[in-house]
Amino acid sequence: MVERSNGVRALGGREFLVVLGGLYIAFALGYPLLPGIEATPIGTDLVMAVLVGGPGLVLCYGGYRLPRYDIRPEVYSVIVKWCVGGIGVMLCLLGLTALAAGLRDPIQNVLILTAIGSVSGFAAGIHDARAKTRELELRETVEQLRTANERLEHFAYAASHDLQEPLRMVSSYLQLLESRYRDDLDADAREFIDFAVGGADRMRAMVDGLLEYSRVSTHGVPLEPTDTEAVLDGVLDDLQLRIDETDATITADELPTVTGDADQLAQVFRNLLSNALEYSGAEPPRIHVDAERTDGEWRFSVADEGIGIDPEFHEQIFEVFETLPTDTDDRNASAGGIGLALSERIVERHGGKIWVESEPGGGATFYFTVPAVDSHRPASIARSQEPVSDTAV
Secondary structure, X not given: OOOEEOOEEOOHHHHHHHHHHHHHHHHHHHHHHOOOOOOOOHHHHHHHHHHHHHXXXXXXXXXXXXXXXXXXXXXXXXXXXXXXXXXXXXXXXXXXXXOOOOOOOHHHHHHHHHHHHHHHHHHHHHHHHXXXXXXXXXXXXXXXXXXHHHHHHHHHHHHHHHHHHHHHHHHHHHHHHHHHOHHHOOHHHHHHHHHHHHHHHHHHHHXXXXXXXXXXXXXXXXXXXXXXXXXXXXXXXXXXHHHHHHOOEEEEOOOOEEEEOHHHHHHHHHHHHHHHHHOOOOOOOEEEEXXXXXXXXXXXXXXEOOOOOOHHHOOHHXXXXXXXXXXXHHHHOHHHHOHHXXXXXXXXXXXXXXXXXXXXXXXXXXXXXXXXXXXXXXXXXXXXXXXXXXOOO
């Protein structure tokens, strides 16, 4: 099968090198036998043999070894073009300069210079062809990853859609069973039903979280200047009921405009604030949101005075559905065990990173970075002692 690449047959690259090298060898060996130059000094014949026959051997050997150079056949044409280009450069050089000293025959000069130009082009072509081979392989890898991500998203969507109804049915009928036969059930049976309903609800939350996690990159909007203060205000409105129920105090410094996806950044704030509200310990939650400008980015922080996290688990809590074997495992319970993993993926999509600094019983501070934009508001204007919303107490 003959393939084409840039107008040159894929297999033609090897053929070209072998044929061109063979011609050089033939010229180097046969030139002294041509009529009229039998009197050519033997030293000149040796120069001819070395400077023309040598490159010919290189090209023949290169064409023979080409498949072993880790070069894909579809880019062989690149090597051919470099060889032809080397010949063209030498011919132009020959036309613009005087004949080289010691070589009295113009034909010799043409053969020698084109042979040298061919080998130079061959060397450059090998380098370029390897680079293009790596580029093609990288493109194929990216395409394979894109296809895999699409399949993962389709699977996650199908799982979310197809599992929701069975889970809803399980939960609904268990609740119906409890309400209809409550008087006939003992305390253990009612407790078992509660466990089953809670398990179904958690599984539904996990499925939804997995779907949301898989769509961070594919369903996000293009990153653009985003007012994070407005984003935070919207999140606090959504959490208002929980703020009231927990008697929480949430304060914040003035937040900047960053390059981001407003909905996804809202998800990050929502996850971090929800965790801080949920795992505040015995005292009412006290949470502070801040932002500090660093080189080319903003570093946000969400600090609480809650139960804290053992340093041993600071990385583990960002794994999908990861649970911790200590009392701190609830810090990752948000969004069915996927809240922090989702936040990490969102921040990574924005070109930033997220981490936590905490000690057991000493509260936790979650940090994440987002690229800055030129039209940001200065972070030095603080309102750290003012509640973000009227309901924060």
